[in-house]
Amino acid sequence: MHCVGAKSEVSVRMRNMTAITSSPAQPAPNLHPAGFWQGARDTLPMLIGAAPFGIIYGTLAISHGLPVWATLLMSALVYGGASQFIAVTLLAAGTSAPIIIATTFIVNLRHALYSAALLPAVSALPRSWRAVMAWFLTDETFAIVFHKLDSGEPVRLARFYMGSALAMFGNWLFWTSTGIVLGQSVPGIANWGLEFAMVATFVGIVVPLLKDRSHVAAALAAAAVAIVARGLPFKLGLMAAALVGITVGVLLAPKAQASVEAQP
Amino acid sequence: MNTLLLLLGMAAVTYPVRAGLWLRGGQIPPRLKQALDYVPTAVLTAITVPAVLLHNDQVWLSWHNAQLAGALVTGIIVWRTRHLLWGIGGGLVVYALWRVWLA
Incomplete structure (x- = not known):
């Protein structure tokens, strides 16, 4: 609903934008739409928040023996903190590549929800822009862009989005590099228990998600299966736990929510 | 390669x-959308809980478990304050203290 409103808002503003650019004499400060720099500036708190994760990821990857080029390349190619943490941890535990790739897929599935939420707004943009923008769709950029669209303030969507995205991307590569340097220069940092930073991060992400009974039940079911099925080969216990947790959540999902979402 | x-x-x-x-x-x-809503909860819990509770492949429910102490502190701080970084910081401090004291 909000998104549909935001979309028409954006296209109207975009048309206004063209009018403003073609007649520069007309001063309209209130209508000046947010562009690239505003997107980067709005993302500033997220940039600071991501710094410790970038550092820990870089340090963890290096101390687990991942080469420097691969540590940086993963930040550029995968560009998803949670999945990178897990991949590095699994890699250190000697997990095979197909399992790591499957786990990456599951952990990053949430991005599909973000793309669905932004779809009405971005569908007015050229396909090639959408292809580029999608590469940078993270929790942070989604939050900033969705909030901006939701506010109804004028925005040049593609520029604003890329401002947030490139600030976030450059920031991630920078702090990854800082972590790499730390991992290389501080001897014995592998024994500091940095893995716990990942554990704490995930606990901190999950707790706000436990917003109703169905989410609590999903978490409890996933936890129980993960413990009981820990002996299964190929980390299948993790997959089983995720599937059981999701199923329990869906079965206990509030009915009202389902019927609202079922409407077009 | x-x-x-x-x-x-x-x-x-x-x-x-x-x-x-x-x-x-x-x-x-x-x-599917509804199912996706439960993916982060289920996946992150399935990764985190064994990492916290398992020690040498055995469930270790004890005050001596530094990961458990730290994770509980992070969870409580984030639950009460909704502040992710404070929660992680608090958990890391408790985890470090546990390791120093109980080492």
């Missing part, structure tokens, strides 16, 4: 999740 293939594989499963709807169009069916 194997590492490069791993990275490409990870990218190959991540990008389509982000770009699929925007490039191919269509919609996520409501049931």
Whole structure:
């Protein structure tokens, strides 16, 4: 609903934008739409928040023996903190590549929800822009862009989005590099228990998600299966736990929510 | 080379999740959307709980478990304050203290 409103808002503003650019004499400060720099500036708190994760990821990857080029390349190619943490941890535990790739897929599935939420707004943009923008769709950029669209303030969507995205991307590569340097220069940092930073991060992400009974039940079911099925080969216990947790959540999902979402 | 293939594989499963709807169009069916809502909860819990509770493949429910103490502190801080970084910081401090005291 909000998104549909935001979309028409954006296209109207975009048309206004063209009018403003073609007649520069007309001063309209209130209508000046947010562009690239505003997107980067709005993302500033997220940039600071991501710094410790970038550092820990870089340090963890290096101390687990991942080469420097691969540590940086993963930040550029995968560009998803949670999945990178897990991949590095699994890699250190000697997990095979197909399992790591499957786990990456599951952990990053949430991005599909973000793309669905932004779809009405971005569908007015050229396909090639959408292809580029999608590469940078993270929790942070989604939050900033969705909030901006939701506010109804004028925005040049593609520029604003890329401002947030490139600030976030450059920031991630920078702090990854800082972590790499730390991992290389501080001897014995592998024994500091940095893995716990990942554990704490995930606990901190999950707790706000436990917003109703169905989410609590999903978490409890996933936890129980993960413990009981820990002996299964190929980390299948993790997959089983995720599937059981999701199923329990869906079965206990509030009915009202389902019927609202079922409407077009 | 194997590492490069791993990275490409990870990218190959991540990008389509982000770009699929925007490039191919269509919609996520409501049931699937509902299921996706539970993915972060289920997956992150399935990763975190064994990491916290298992020690040498045994469940270790004890005050001496530094990961458990730290995770509980992070969980309580985030639950009460909704502040992720404070929660992580508090958990890390408790975890470090536990390791120093109980080492």
